[in-house]
Amino acid sequence: DAGITQSPRYKITETGRQVTLMCHQTWSHSYMFWYRQDLGHGLRLIYYSAAADITDKGEVPDGYVVSRSKTENFPLTLESATRSQTSVYFCASSDGSPGFNEQFFGPGTRLTVL
Amino acid sequence: GQSLEQPSEVTAVEGAIVQINCTYQTSGFYGLSWYQQHDGGAPTFLSYNGLDGLEETGRFSSFLSRSDSYGYLLLQELQMKDSASYFCAVRDDNTDKLIFGTGTRLQVFP
Numbered sequence: 068d069a070g071i072t073q074s075p076r077y078k079i080t081e082t083g084r085q086v087t088l089m090c091h092q093t094w095s096h097s098y099m100f101w102y103r104q105d106l107g108h109g110l111r112l113i114y115y116s117a118a119a120d121i122t123d124k125g126e127v128p129d130g131y132v133v134s135r136s137k138t139e140n141f142p143l144t145l146e147s148a149t150r151s152q153t154s155v156y157f158c159a160s161s162d163g164s165p166g167f168n169e170q171f172f173g174p175g176t177r178l179t180v181l
Numbered sequence: 182g183q184s185l186e187q188p189s190e191v192t193a194v195e196g197a198i199v200q201i202n203c204t205y206q207t208s209g210f211y212g213l214s215w216y217q218q219h220d221g222g223a224p225t226f227l228s229y230n231g232l233d234g235l236e237e238t239g240r241f242s243s244f245l246s247r248s249d250s251y252g253y254l255l256l257q258e259l260q261m262k263d264s265a266s267y268f269c270a271v272r273d274d275n276t277d278k279l280i281f282g283t284g285t286r287l288q289v290f291p
Contacts, residue, residue, distance in 0.1 A: 166272030
């Protein structure tokens with residue numbers, strides 16, 4: 068399928084477990100991003116990547132790990148899930164540096180940590 | 182750092198015009214973007230203003246005044262399907278981060 072996809076779409080896990088959220092894009096966009104969205108906070112950047120093997124922290128990186136070995140994939144791992152990480156997670160990609168370049172968002176993953 | 186302010190909620194009736202304001206504080210500036218998000222959906226790009234003035238795309242227009250650190254999104258001939266959250270965003274100084282405002286929830290009533 069063309070575009071940007073995320074899996075799983077819904078996930079329930081327990082505190083302390085490791086969880087990996089997947090993101091895949093078919094456009095060969097150089098930039099990829101992970102955001103979390105919580106009521107009252109809008110979209111907050113967790114990590115981003117300007118190219119394969121290049122990643123950098125966003126506003127709220129603590130408790131998360133990313134990797135980008137291939138241009139099209141950008142998985143996000145919660146090493147030891149906490150209840151405060153219950154949120155909706157969006158992956159996005161863009162063809163160039165954000166701002167003047169449109170970001171394309173995936174459908175989101177709703178994560179619940181019990 | 183950067184910060185953006187926008188109203189939390191705006192209401193209007195079908196056919197009306199509504200303006201959603203966004204003020205920002207940045208030490209550098211690379212333009213103002215707007216995104217729309219329907220409940221349960223993903224954000225989608227609406228517009229980008231890099232220079233002062235008005236950009237028009239159909240029923241939606243976006244305005245920027247860099248001297249006032251201010252922009253707005255103007256929605257005309259409102260339709261029920263315009264009920265959504267609208268986010269303004271600016272690029273972080275000297276990095277590739279896009280910083281979003283907390284969003285304005287627009288409710289359109291018949």
